[in-house]
Amino acid sequence: MNTAPAPMPAAYDSGDTAWLLASTAMVLLMTPGLAFFYGGMVRTKHILMMIKMSFAALAFGTLLWWAIGYSLAFGPDVGGAGLIGNLDHVFMRDIGLNTLTGHIPTYVYSTFQMGFAIITVALISGSIADRATMKGWIVFVVLWLLIVYIPLAHWVFDPDGWIVKHLGALDFAGGLPVELNSGVAGLAVALVLRAPRDFARREERPNNIPLVVIGVGLLWFGWFGFNSGSALSDQGTASAAFINTQLGAAGAMVTWPLVEKWRTGTVTTVGVVSSAVAGMVAITPACGEIDTLGAVITGLVVGAVCAFAITLKYRFDVDDTLDVVGVHGVGGLIGLIMVGLFATARISGKKGLFHGGGWGLLGKQLVAVVSVIAFSFLLTWIIAKLVHLTVGFRAEDEYESVPGTDRERAYDFQTAERLGALVSGKAVTSDDELVRQITKLLRAREESK
Template structure:
């Protein structure tokens, strides 16, 4: 017998709930998109490892958030200091079908925030692409989410967090706990998992630029849910965040290629897609706090600055392999500063410097930035060191093969390799041109039959 569900409380809003359900799905899609984005950027032999690192974050991040992450981030504040939540909601305890967060079911809100946690830790994998072990990565994901991400989420996203309640800094959609945090953490982990000696001289070519573009497209789509969903409503603020997200990306896509053209004489596809990501990173903390002009300026500034920032790793000797620091760290920093300059007071009541609000808000933004950077860098460095010393985090030059008869491959180059051997005369039986032709024909028939 099917019983009618319990009626929702009067505060429940079906329109806002429907929008957040859609936004949550969009945010969760960002991590598979990141897997494609990173997978296309690395060398061929590392494609599958990068994809598996993102999907591992998706699995382990989900379980950590369900078990204890949500309650520590959004449970009742411990001691009133705004530092961490309590354990009232371990394993989603005491949360039912009619439990609301504001006017939205808590299950929906918790899953929305889960997506933020997952994508944040997945981003860090780009800073250590091609040199991390999977076992070390799995342990790191769990520890980092609990020790670094969860407290920062409480500081910024929870209404009792010290950054929003006591300090009064502004961060609309996660510039502090997601973007700046992942960039600084990426720097710390990159320092622990030392770079190969020749990384500055080694030419790193993306193995599949179309795959990078597909990943960037999925990230772009998901970012609209990421930023607009943070309004927790389907009304005006969500619309402002939506258009500002697009404007931020577009602005960065103008200045980054210009810098690249000036420095190298050409504009690369990688530069174009990276600029779009940088623009959306920078607009994340600001998208609901600034107007459209501020969004365009934010995009223009971050595009130019990040285009320079991604090259500093060679001068500093830090192998931030896929530019997590230069894009997410620098982009998050710029976006948070732009809030202090261009905030319009339409949500928070606080105005930025260029809107007549003086230096107060900009000062608060700087305090929040320094606090998050210090907290994230120190604890991430310690976690990465501990993981490396215990289970091992730094990989050998090449990843070990996966279990099974043969190593798992992203692309099948065996036929091409065999053809090269035959034509080069390396096969013992290749005594004549006729024999070579017969071997090639046999190889191609076997290849066709195996498809």
């Protein structure tokens, strides 16, 4: 016999719930978008590995969040210090269909926050593209989310977290636990999984630029849910976060290409779409706290700075392969500082330096930044080192020179194999080898004339 569902509590808001459901779906779509973005950026033989790393984060991040992550991040605070939640809600225990977080069902809010955890750890894979083992990556995903991300989520997203409650710093949509954290963690992992022998000389060419653009398009779409959904409401704050996200991306797309043109004499498609990502990274912590002018300035600044920042890996010999440090680390840092400069008291009642608030908020932002950098870098380095020493994290050197790591191929090279056999008498299993063989044939023809 069917029974009618129990009525929702009086605090329940169906409109806000509908908006957060849509935002949650958008945020979860960002990780497949990242898989396309990263997959198109690497060499052909590594595209499938990058896609699998993102989807591994989706699978294991989801299960970990359900089992224990949500409880530790958003359960009742342990000891009142704002450092970690308790285990009251492991396996989503004591949470029912009518349980609310504020005026939204807890199931919806938990899944929304789950999407943040998944995309954060997936971002780190860009720092170790083409040199990590899958088994090491899976172990790293579980340990890193449990030890690094979840405590930071409690610090920033939980109302009792020490950064928001005790320190009083502002972070509207995750500049600290998502953007800055992923950039710093990417640096730590890149240092553990050393650079290839020819890192400084090797030319990294994207294998599929349209795939990169598609990936950024999906990320851009999801970012509106990421930032606007963080308002947990369909009221004015969500709309402010929405337009500021667009303005931040647009501002960065102006200055990054200008710097690229000045440095190299050309503007690349990859540079243009990467600049949009940098702009949205920087606006993430600020989108609900600043006005539209502040958003434009944030985008203009971060575009120029990140265009320079991504080149520093060559100076310091750190193979941050897909520029996670230069874009997410540096971009997140800039966005958090911009909050201290341009906050308008819209949400928190706190004003930034340029709106008459003095130096207080900026100082709190810097304390939060330093705390997250130290916490994330140290623990991530230890986790990556332990994973490498136990199950093995870095792939063998040969992995970087062989065409593919398994029987799957991202693209069908049957035509290339036939052409390679025609040219050199042997099969060709990569596009780079095909280009070399054709170039050799054309050179020989020119010399014979």
